[in-house]
Amino acid sequence: MIKERNITEITQFVLLGFSDFPQITALLFVIFLILYITALSWNLCLVVLIRMDPCLHTPMYFFLSNLSFIDLCYITSTVPKMLSNFFQEKQTISFVGCIVQYFTFSMMGLSESCLMTAMAYDRYAAICNPLLYSSIMSPTLCAWMVTGSYTAGLIGSLSQICALLQLHFCGPNIIKHFFCDMPQLLNLSCTDTFFAQVLLAILTMLFGLTNALAIMISYGYIILSIMKITSAKGRSKSFNTCASHLTAVSLFYTSGVFVYLSSSSGGSSSFDRFTSVFYTVVIPMLNPLVYSLRNKEIRDAVKRLQRKMGCC
Known part of the structure; x- marks a missing residue:
């Protein structure tokens, strides 16, 4: 039995992507290409801008530059891979390529969840303890928080990969999605996936619910502090400092909950695939825009950079 399973074990998967919409293939390719280029440009520009402008060398923008880097990855x-598959007759991905893709995707997603929590703590310290903010959010603490976010994402992703490597895939090998995601891979396994499913549920609790709860507690204290401010201008200024982060958190968690918890089909239907585009493509593109439009310091930094380039 073991020899037979080893002989028939598959070495590649077929990513269906959006192949069931052949009439709009060219249109989808152009749309996703524009979204991808826009996301790369905006995130890369934000990283470079924060790096070059000394006025943005603060904890908040240190976290923001790492958020942009995570979104890039x-x-x-x-x-x-999705773009390259649009015009290929066989939309395949090797088993190793599938594992690497999910490892990177999972690590960046889990790291972003932790980084969002670190950014919420930064806003809590800035609004609730403004006089002690510089001493609380020291460069050392900020570096440890970012390192911890990446490390947590790495550990969480590695644990999933180790669970996946224990499974056997002997057919079918068709993934009804445009990338390798854990629910689809578990559905294709011909061995017991109980441990992998339990691990996925535990990681969802640790990274999803725990981080969301920590963010909610932070903003609970922030709202209480803002309500104590007597002037309307002071309340408005305090709220604006965390409005961008709150918007980004809402988009990130709302899309994740909708796709992974509300979807009964595990992301295999056409509707779920288009919904997945929102958190895999649209949100990484929107994050730098959300932080830039409502942020006067970033707009001023852009103007300073333009003046420097004009002088050069």
């Missing part, structure tokens, strides 16, 4: 883990 996050969207690059799935979109290039």
Whole structure:
């Protein structure tokens, strides 16, 4: 039995992607290409801008530059392969390529969840303890928080990969999605997936619910502090400092909950695939825009950079 299973074990998967919409293949390719280029440009520009402008060398923008870097890796883990598959007759991905893709996608997603929590703590310290903010959010603490976010994402992703490597895939090998995601891979396994499913549920609790709860507690204290401010201008200014982060958190968690918890089909239907585009492509593109439009310091930094380039 074991020899037979080893002989028939598959070495590649077929990514259906959006192949069931052949009449709009060219249109989808152009749309996703524009979204991808836009996301790369905006995130890369934000990283470079924060790096070059000394006025943005603060904890908040240190976290923001790392968020942009994570979004760059996050969207690059799935979109290039999806774009290359649009005009290929056989939309395949090797088993190793599938594992690497999910490892990168999962690590960046889990790291972003932890980084969102670190950014919420930064806003809590800035609004609730403004006089002690510089001493609380020291460069050392910020570096440890970012390192911890990446490390947690790495451990969470590695644990999933180890669970996946224990499974056997002997057919079928068709993934009804545009990238390798854990629910679809578990459905294709011909061995017991109980441990992998339990692990996925535990990681969802740890990274999803725990981080969401920590963010909610932070914003609970922030709202209480803002309500104590007597002037309307002071309340408005305090709220604006965390409005962008709150918007990004809402988009990130709302899309994740909708896709992974509300979807009964595990992301295999056409509707779920298009919905997945929102958190894999659209959100990484929107994050730098959300932080830039409502942020006067970033707009001022852009103007300073333009003046420097004009002088050069």
